[in-house]
Amino acid sequence: MKKNLMITPEGTKDYLFEECISSGKIQKKIKDIFISRGYSQVDTPCIEFYDLFSMEDSGFSQETMFKTTDNRGRLLVMRPDSTLPIARMAATRLKHLNTPLRLFYGQSVYKNNPTLKGRSNEVMQMGIELIGATGKRADLEILTTAIDCLSATVEDFRIEIGHAGFFNALVERLNVDPDTIEAIRSSIESKNYSSLNIILDKLPDSPQVTAIRKLPRMFGGEEVIEKALKFCNGTKAENSLCYLKELYQDLSILGLGDKITIDLGIVQQTNYYSGIVFTAFVTGIGDPVISGGRYDKLMSNFDFPTGAAGFAVNIDYIAEINLKDRRKDTAPVPKILVCAKDGYEIKAIQKTKELVAQGKNAVFSVFATYEEAKDYAENAGVEEILTVGE
């Protein structure tokens, strides 16, 4: 059998030099924002029990998870997300602490994508979870933190906000079976007007049907809420709309204009979202760079019924965007090479440290002879050779 000695698995890669620097800078900026907002860092294991992610409504299909077993044959997965592990952690070891808990993380998540699609199976994510708080103030805290992360790291972005309660209130009054609801949901999610209409044409006319028919197109500025309010008069959906309007108006104080939009058609499959849901986009990246929302229902699955909300930033995408025009594709080279005469090695190392302390880009030469060092310096483009002796 051919050994896969020289390649990495599909969907993974080695990160080199400026890629690491770019990613590190972005992570530092975002970490500083999280810390300044009072969040504390936690790490969760890379492998977790499969059961954690196979809960009903978790939204992770078994095909997309990397699996292995433990020494008792129990199924393990490489975490496809950090929210569920942190919810587990909060409901167990942190249960007796004062709430709200402000937690942040920076760790990779894994997804077994279909082959030959050019997608990453390993993605660096940073995010926060605010556990034990509900209401507008908590939602604004989460949303403005997400906006801060974007403002600090990318030039042009859109953040769009929806409400899981809006769709749920509309379909609740349709009196149709769960399979039909799922078909409606997935048509709205993919903005598939034709298939949505085929499903709705079979249902009797009602204000809900009219409203749902329009959902895939209900995204944009505040006018979207006004339009939706017209056909949601007196329904439960109206509450979610009024709440969204309030949030939108509060956020408009930030003066971000059309960077903040409303999308009433955000209907994620992860049923664990119960309140606001939001995603952020950046020009040049074909997928959302941030996604998050409120997931109050989820915490009850861990016998810890409390409000919770959070979001995750895809660090790899943001690092890539920041690198796009700055990629050098050359190996890093020092400016000064410090060579030691025989017996003066330690002295030369100390000299190198002095130079570095003065802010110079110097390294200690590990070549056995001066000639070899000189050859290397000429080929690699080192500006200066310094010899230490006597």
Added chain:
Amino acid sequence: MQPLRIALTKGRLEKDTIKLFQKIGYDCDSVVNKGRKLILPIGNGEIEIVLAKAADVITYVEHGVCDLGVVGKDTILEKGESFYELFDLGFGKCKFALATQKGKDLYGGYKALTIATKYPNVTRRFFEDKNMDVRIIKIEGSVELGPLIGLSDAIVDIVETGSTLRENGLEVIEDVCPISARLIANVVSLKMRKQEIEALVDLLGKEVDA
């Protein structure tokens, strides 16, 4: 401003789409007389047409290197993953169907069926919905041969007029689903370039409905 980039499935869907663009007032001469070029500006250059094979249209749109795409529902069902399906363009109509030799009782008995097809994902989903285990064999062309030379019990394929089936003694025993050309959009493009895309979709929509 970058032009709006639209990927078209080469061949008949390309011609029908270009006719539609001409009707709503775009100068499409560059596509009509394209030579061997693959990226073609139309109108005043505010739109760029990219010509591609059907499955590649989806790939380009999913990765966001094209903002919009025109592709058959058949390819969407077989390859589709994450994009917005905005619009049924109404042309390129045909259907997926299950077919076998005329008069054959396909569902009789308890034998596990073998199905030949160019569309294994569509076929798998169709039989999964029926709670049936079938063996699927992927064929690259002339799927009709499957039952005729004894490779499979039946086929799942695109049927337009049904004349190829008839000439080979096969008949449709069940429709799988209807097919037509669709306008698809990249998830981020639709958000970042909402006005442009909506204006275009409205124009196309009025023309298709007319």
